[in-house]
Amino acid sequence: MNDDTRIIIFRNRLLGGVDAAYAERAAAMYAAASTMPGFVASADFVADDGERLTIIEFDSPERLRKWRVHEQHRASMATGRRDWYAGYRLTVCAPLRESSFERAADGKDLPPINKGPLPTVDAEGGCACGALRYRVRGQGVASTLCHCEDCRRACGATPVGWLTVARTDYALVRGTPKQRRSSPPVLRDFCGDCGAQILYASDDEPEYVDVTLGSLDDPNVAPPRAHIWTRSKAEWVHLRDELWRFSRGLRDGAKED
């Protein structure tokens, strides 16, 4: 038996006059299933000839099994055989191959906030005590909210906003930052007096640097467009905005599923 068995296809026909009672129970069952751990999706269709089709998907065979033995679910199936179904066919299956297409991935159907190039900025920023001052001038390359552990620990806050610009568009105009390597390619500049994080640079991408959005005098010059490293997100951060979400870095291009 294939160990990825996690999809149920349920085809049925109802007896006459039971549609309302069936619909009410089906809605209750959908609510029950959709709040179970591992629930992925469910969809219901009714064909012109009256045949009904329900597809329900869980993320693992174990969680599918929990649904199969769910008490309310079993009771509903028994009621259905007694009162509602003229007949049904149930198929429990494992995917052989899966692929997907998402229109939004090519940028055409994204909310307006994510469309178009980032603004050109001419802005200054600095640390909390003023010992460090910098200027950024040029086209923004990316503006993100990072949920990674390195940023969280470096700033003692999460998420951390970053504006990516060409390295040549960044200039330190006052002070000398302290620097720390948070991982082999990454160098983070911060103020040795007040501790504010200012700059992120990576040897892997020497042509860019990131300034913290929070250190800009006006943090609104380039609003963030994406959440990144959401796989490390604190559970109490609830994302209810329209920004893109990436489970890892922006360059990986792996949008959240």
Ligand SMILES: [Zn+2]
């Ligand atoms: Zn400072």
Ligand SMILES: [Zn+2]
């Ligand atoms: Zn980060």
